[in-house]
Amino acid sequence: MEKFTDKQIEDYLGQLDGWEYVDGAIETTFEFKDFKEAFSVMTRIAFECEAQGHHPDWSNVYKTVNIRLSTHDANGVTEKDFVLARSIEDIIESD
Incomplete structure (x- = not known):
């Protein structure tokens, strides 16, 4: 899996709500009822x-979930991270 450039990461982040590129990974935080x-x-x-x-x-921590994605084998952010981020978004939205 090929590591994305900063420009590619920026372009892909435009398709996700609330995700940021921080220190070599994309990350977000979700807050729930409890x-x-x-x-x-x-x-x-997890499944x-x-x-x-x-x-x-x-x-x-209690009702907050922090998620950080990067592809360790590529030493950075790849397509795999955005595929998983989209899947996570779908799970959150279906709740």
């Missing part, structure tokens, strides 16, 4: 990550 809802969405995202064979750096 911990149970946050953890439920994280579980659904999708496993299906794609691509896993985020993420954290959860």
Whole structure:
């Protein structure tokens, strides 16, 4: 998987709401009603990550989920990260 240029990342970020490019990765934060809802969405995202064979750096504090995506093998952001980001968006929107 080929690492994206800053321009490619900027172009792709234009297709996602609330994601930013920070220190070599794309990242976002979601806030939910409570911990149970946050953890439920994280579980659904985890199954999708496993299906794609691509896993985020993420954290959860109470009702907030922080997600950071980069392709470690490419040492930066690739198409894989944007595919997963779109899938995460779809999961969030279907909730």
